Amino acid sequence: MTTSLRALTGDYVLDQARTRIGFVARHTVGPAVHGQFDRFAGTGHLDGDDPSRSRVELTVQAASVRTGNPQRDRYLRGKYLRDADHPVITFTSDRVERTGEAAFRVTGDLSIRGVRNPITLELELTGDGDDLRLKGGVTIDRTDWGVKWTAAAGLVARKVALELDLAATRRPAPTGD
Template sequence: MKKTILAMSMLGLSALLPAQAADYVIDTEKAHAFVDFRIQHLGYSWMSGRFNDFAGTFSYDADDPEASTIDVTIDVASVDTNFAERDKHLREKFLETSEYPQASFKSKSFNKMEDGSLVVVGDFTLHGVTKELSFPVEKVGEGDDPWGGYRAGFVGETKFTIADYGIDVSMLGPASQEVYLTLSIEGIRQ
């Protein structure tokens, strides 16, 4: 009887405590996450690409999304535009991957907007330069997966001026000064 009362008291107490954020590892092993980019080419078309190698973690609590965090590190040499010569040119001329092998994003805050949407603010490091970057984040979904785990997925897109990170693309013309970066992540709860 005492054990039953104690167990019921503990259950009642746990219902009053706030939910805890869950920690996730971004699922890059099975290609369920992507870091994509696009930039205008001479103002005539769009060049799209991605970074094939990256890793990261995030923390998410549906009851308190403003307490969320994300930390992503990108292997910049893994740039892939589906054209090997262009990728080599990007690595050597623009990204200078031998000197700056990694880019990263580390959140500082998640802000809930009046419409209920979230905006993440954090430090983005590229080409050895760190600047604050913010972008809206949309929850795609969460739930049990077929392998006995639990997953959550989010997508966000931002744009930034390349020159702010010390990369000279002036020879590509005025239409090629901004890059759009999309982060699509699916994480496995730990």
């Protein structure tokens, strides 16, 4: 990170064109399944003087899941994510800890299918000027959120790696008009 953390203090919004919210799930009869979500929005505040006062909120459209296989995507939307009843996946932070010069641990609630559980993301920050890049993720047990389907039991691993490559742009300060 070439810019000081203090200089990066501010409010940010995710840049959808440069952000990837993805996942990897092991499959017992073939290669791992890689996927991503194409529609999402997120905001955050970085407090460079006191990172514990930083926060982030993310909303992902469940129906935007894409793995490169339309049939599998339909199953993921309907059977796993139940997007008709639970159209969004959300993450809201409640604690941010600086763990290194540019490393952070972000703890918060992840809601999938209306089930909310705490997770802790390990993220690495890079950024210059008005842009931030955060890379990292966490591995979750999908069954903790009720994400299971008996027809696929034993075929898809319970552990799913969530992969984040986030690009955020600083929001301009409000003018006093």
